[in-house]
Amino acid sequence: MSPPPVTAENIADLATGTLFGALEDPALNSMNFLNEVAIHYPDAIPLAAGRPSEEFFDLEDVHRYLRAFCRYLADELGRTEEQVRRTVLQYGRTKGIIHELVAENLRLDEGIAIDPESVVVTAGCQEAMFLVLRALRADERDVLLAVSPAYVGLTGAARLVDLPVRPVRTGERGIDLDDLVAVIRRERAAGRRPRACYVVPDFANPSGLSLDVATRRRLLEVAAEEDILLIEDNPYGLFHGDADRIPTLKALDEGRRVVYLGSFAKSVLPGARVGYAVADQRVVGADGVVGLFADQLSKIKSMLTVNTSPIAQAVVGGKLLAHGCRLTGATAPERQLYDRNLRHLVAGLAERFPPGTGVTWTVPTGGFFVVVTVPFVVDDALLERSARDYGVLWTPMGHFYDDSSEVRALRLSCSVVSVDRIDRGLDRLAALINDRPG
Amino acid sequence: MSPPPVTAENIADLATGTLFGALEDPALNSMNFLNEVAIHYPDAIPLAAGRPSEEFFDLEDVHRYLRAFCRYLADELGRTEEQVRRTVLQYGRTKGIIHELVAENLRLDEGIAIDPESVVVTAGCQEAMFLVLRALRADERDVLLAVSPAYVGLTGAARLVDLPVRPVRTGERGIDLDDLVAVIRRERAAGRRPRACYVVPDFANPSGLSLDVATRRRLLEVAAEEDILLIEDNPYGLFHGDADRIPTLKALDEGRRVVYLGSFAKSVLPGARVGYAVADQRVVGADGVVGLFADQLSKIKSMLTVNTSPIAQAVVGGKLLAHGCRLTGATAPERQLYDRNLRHLVAGLAERFPPGTGVTWTVPTGGFFVVVTVPFVVDDALLERSARDYGVLWTPMGHFYDDSSEVRALRLSCSVVSVDRIDRGLDRLAALINDRPG
Known part of the structure; x- marks a missing residue:
């Protein structure tokens, strides 16, 4: 008699149906998915990453x-x-x-x-x-x-x-x-x-x-x-x-x-x-x-x-x-770097998407993030296509809504990229948007 | 008109009745209670602490x-x-x-x-x-x-x-x-x-x-x-x-x-x-x-x-x-120290509590802990009395049972005390036990 075929059922020790239900929830899988895309396309420009700049890292610190x-x-x-x-x-x-x-x-x-x-x-x-x-x-x-x-x-x-x-x-x-x-x-x-x-x-x-x-x-x-x-x-x-x-x-x-x-x-x-x-x-x-x-x-x-x-x-x-318990002065170099990047990002968007293109964005005065609204639905499949075919990473705004409704926006981050890479990333994003997916 | 008197009700922002129920549970309060007794009686000999020996600590490590x-x-x-x-x-x-x-x-x-x-x-x-x-x-x-x-x-x-x-x-x-x-x-x-x-x-x-x-x-x-x-x-x-x-x-x-x-x-x-x-x-x-x-x-x-x-x-x-990914050799000094202390603790119990006293204990071959069974109920009040009047700390075994039944046992630990302090701690414990609380 031949052994039974190997199927998911007979090699599994645990079924997710018997585990904590939220393990299948989009909220708990969001970070993993975004990390995996980033790992899979290491050469794509990371306008997704919200981590801080590594420019000032020093092991001796x-x-x-x-x-x-x-x-x-x-x-x-x-x-x-x-x-x-x-x-x-x-x-x-x-x-x-x-x-x-x-x-x-x-x-x-x-x-x-x-x-x-x-x-x-x-x-x-x-x-x-x-x-x-x-x-x-x-x-x-x-x-x-x-x-x-x-x-x-x-x-x-x-x-x-x-x-x-x-x-x-x-x-x-x-x-x-x-x-x-x-x-x-x-x-x-x-x-x-x-x-x-x-x-x-x-x-x-x-x-x-x-x-x-x-x-x-x-x-x-x-x-x-x-x-x-x-x-x-x-x-x-x-x-x-x-x-x-x-x-x-x-x-x-x-x-x-x-x-x-x-x-x-x-x-x-x-x-x-x-x-x-x-x-x-x-x-x-x-x-x-x-x-x-x-x-x-x-x-x-x-x-x-x-x-x-x-x-x-x-x-x-x-x-x-x-720093005498003050971090305002100690973090001034980071503040200037993020400010320069944010201004460059916003100016770069204005250059590439003149009025009438249906593309708009927020203009924050600080922080890491800009939200870009586009005239089509933005989903995980589009992000994968962007990473593979256009070489630029960003975050679908759907990840920040606790429901499954369609969202026509994406988040850009400028914390770990140089201004040159921002330019190249935006060129790639513009190509994607101008190709009008959908 | 005079202001209303300050009572628990009118100065409270939150009542525990509206918070996570387990916050009032003995299991979540056990560590706090034991730590507080130890902090309140810093000179008591700590036969309660399960933390590792500090003898080999080195900041340069x-x-x-x-x-x-x-x-x-x-x-x-x-x-x-x-x-x-x-x-x-x-x-x-x-x-x-x-x-x-x-x-x-x-x-x-x-x-x-x-x-x-x-x-x-x-x-x-x-x-x-x-x-x-x-x-x-x-x-x-x-x-x-x-x-x-x-x-x-x-x-x-x-x-x-x-x-x-x-x-x-x-x-x-x-x-x-x-x-x-x-x-x-x-x-x-x-x-x-x-x-x-x-x-x-x-x-x-x-x-x-x-x-x-x-x-x-x-x-x-x-x-x-x-x-x-x-x-x-x-x-x-x-x-x-x-x-x-x-x-x-x-x-x-x-x-x-x-x-x-x-x-x-x-x-x-x-x-x-x-x-x-x-x-x-x-x-x-x-x-x-x-x-x-x-x-x-x-x-x-x-x-x-x-x-x-x-x-x-x-x-x-x-x-x-x-250490070439082996900790067995690297922790040999700790193993010897704990072994010496454990043997000293068990021998010290045998010296102080001959057969017939109604006091018995486990004889582990390793680890940090010995459980001593005594002919009376051991509770938190007795621990406080032990700390205050006898100068020795231990752990009521009731803390390790998930119900409120009476327990006639206490846990001794030998991981952070010298053999001299074990002797003094056991003398104090013997005095407490021989005074027959009840």
């Missing part, structure tokens, strides 16, 4: 920052040699070891005054996002609101805790506050509990848009009136071109409405994987004891990653110390 | 290992200077950058032969645990089995994904296989799906017990017969005293039944926070494409921590390279 942090522990905090070793090499405080430096950085760079105890240092900002969503998701009635289009990492983290995400329109001002109120009320009428609204007020990914200060103040009022939290994510605030900075929501927040998420991936090093949450909300326990929301997040973190690598934290702490 | 890993990328893998910088400092591969070194280490130290693609490098072993449980938890019918008493981090991670944990008796051999089968069948009869059984076959935390090779083989057979996975966690396998090592479940696994969890916290440095999962199970997707379970875990990781700090991975990779 890691050594220098580590030593600076250890000196600080010894000289400034008076720790013994043994204590310094233990702080950097042993298991440690769940909420982190650079919380005081983070709080000082927020005071100096952002005008945010908070107790260092309300900081939870995390394994990248993505973990901070997960901690907040896990804490807020009590049962199946809870929903999260998010300005749409939204960063796919937010949608993905929400999937991990089975928290539905309801889109709020971007509108003209970065967030449509009337729509926000309408969505909250519609959800409540349906018996659900809107817990928080996720927003990137500065140079949002992917829209590139920022909220003006009046909109920020009004958003805080709406949050108070409707009794929801705001989750403010701020990875790009330091890269504001030559425009003045606008105060963060957290700096304007007088009612502890804002959970602030911070990242050092773009301002220090992505390879440290260090981010944080500021969660100064007061939480009353079943026993009546009042504590910080940060301490609730810490409990979750203790069961997720135990603590953030103190070696990685020391690298970030060392850079903060080297 | 971090620099040396980092440089060794960068040299390997350049010299062995032929990467350019720019590529080395990018590998260590930029965002990177979700499944990690030291997967090939980890696979080689498993081949040499454990006789485990696996494709490096089935390795997911994680932010500590705790994240690996979460990834596996999140992937296996499809809906409310799923349950996890765990040899009880169990590491509280396992119970905590299960809480984060709402996965109930059903205890399996330890029995005489480290796992009671009849009870395992009985629990699986009882759960199935009740309409639930037992997905996996969590087991620490070598010097388990907290029991200190190991499974003999016959029990390991039979456990693999039972897993195949009953169609469940085994989650093997192996943080202490290298610390086997002078006894011979027993093959891991994964080394004996011919049917891809075992998901193996590894940690470098005890063998390299806790401060790197680097662990991993080996998940070589074949998963068939809805589209019929067969992939690795590791790639499903990777999707979850991409939304949880994006990737493990490559700087931290480089530190671990550098130590692996410095």
Whole structure:
């Protein structure tokens, strides 16, 4: 008798049908797909990548920052040699070891005054996002609101805790506050509990848009009136071109409405994987004891990653110390580079797509991203064709919408390309668009 | 009119009743409580701490290992200077950058032969645990089995994904296989799906017990017969005293039944926070494409921590390279230290508690832990009294049971104390026990 044919069924140990359902969800497959296209076409010009410029990377920085942090522990905090070793090499405080430096950085760079105890240092900002969503998701009635289009990492983290995400329109001002109120009320009428609204007020990914200060103040009022939290994510605030900075929501927040998420991936090093949450909300326990929301997040973190690598934290702490806890000056070269690239990208679009071509784009004043609207549907198949036949990578905007509707737009990023490569990338993109797919 | 009095209600921004229910669960509060007692009584002798010895910590190791890993990328893998910088400092591969070194280490130290693609490098072993449980938890019918008493981090991670944990008796051999089968069948009869059984076959935390090779083989057979996975966690396998090592479940696994969890916290440095999962199970997707379970875990990781700090991975990779990917020899000093301490602890118990005192204890051949059974209930209040009045810390065994039943046992650990301190700690423990609380 011959053996049975090898089929998917009989060689499989597990079927995805028996696993976590979201593993088949577009949100959890988006990053993989985009990475695979990039890996498959390494010579295509990467107008898709949102990672920071590598121009200023220096391996010796890691050594220098580590030593600076250890000196600080010894000289400034008076720790013994043994204590310094233990702080950097042993298991440690769940909420982190650079919380005081983070709080000082927020005071100096952002005008945010908070107790260092309300900081939870995390394994990248993505973990901070997960901690907040896990804490807020009590049962199946809870929903999260998010300005749409939204960063796919937010949608993905929400999937991990089975928290539905309801889109709020971007509108003209970065967030449509009337729509926000309408969505909250519609959800409540349906018996659900809107817990928080996720927003990137500065140079949002992917829209590139920022909220003006009046909109920020009004958003805080709406949050108070409707009794929801705001989750403010701020990875790009330091890269504001030559425009003045606008105060963060957290700096304007007088009612502890804002959970602030911070990242050092773009301002220090992505390879440290260090981010944080500021969660100064007061939480009353079943026993009546009042504590910080940060301490609730810490409990979750203790069961997720135990603590953030103190070696990685020391690298970030060392850079903060080297610059007196201010990153505005320290990141000026990056700001200028991104600003130059962004201007070049926008000017290049204007040269190649005169009025009447049906192609329009956003003109952000900072950040990494420009959204280009085109007169045809943009999907993953078009991206693959662009990579293969035209040699240019970009991101279909459909990846930032939490539904499967057709989208006629793509996102360009200018953070890891030279101006020459921007020119060549745009030439290739223009060829693709002028060939009018469809 | 005077303002209303300040009460918990009117100063709170959030009530725990509106947050994730498990935040009030003992499993999520256990680590905090134990840490707080230790912090509050810094002079008490820490026979509670399960962290590794600090005797061999050297800050210069971090620099040396980092440089060794960068040299390997350049010299062995032929990467350019720019590529080395990018590998260590930029965002990177979700499944990690030291997967090939980890696979080689498993081949040499454990006789485990696996494709490096089935390795997911994680932010500590705790994240690996979460990834596996999140992937296996499809809906409310799923349950996890765990040899009880169990590491509280396992119970905590299960809480984060709402996965109930059903205890399996330890029995005489480290796992009671009849009870395992009985629990699986009882759960199935009740309409639930037992997905996996969590087991620490070598010097388990907290029991200190190991499974003999016959029990390991039979456990693999039972897993195949009953169609469940085994989650093997192996943080202490290298610390086997002078006894011979027993093959891991994964080394004996011919049917891809075992998901193996590894940690470098005890063998390299806790401060790197680097662990991993080996998940070589074949998963068939809805589209019929067969992939690795590791790639499903990777999707979850991409939304949880994006990737493990490559700087931290480089530190671990550098130590692996410095020792030809073998950690058995490199950790021999630690093994000898833990063995000496464990023998001293067990001998010290025998001196202080002769037969007839009603005090008994386990006699593990390796690892960090001894369980002492006493003739009275051991609870958190007794631990606080022990810390305050007797100056010695230990862990109430109740923390390792996922229910609130009374437990007459405590866990002692010998990993961060000298033999002199073990003597003094045991004198204090004997005084506490002889005072017969009750």
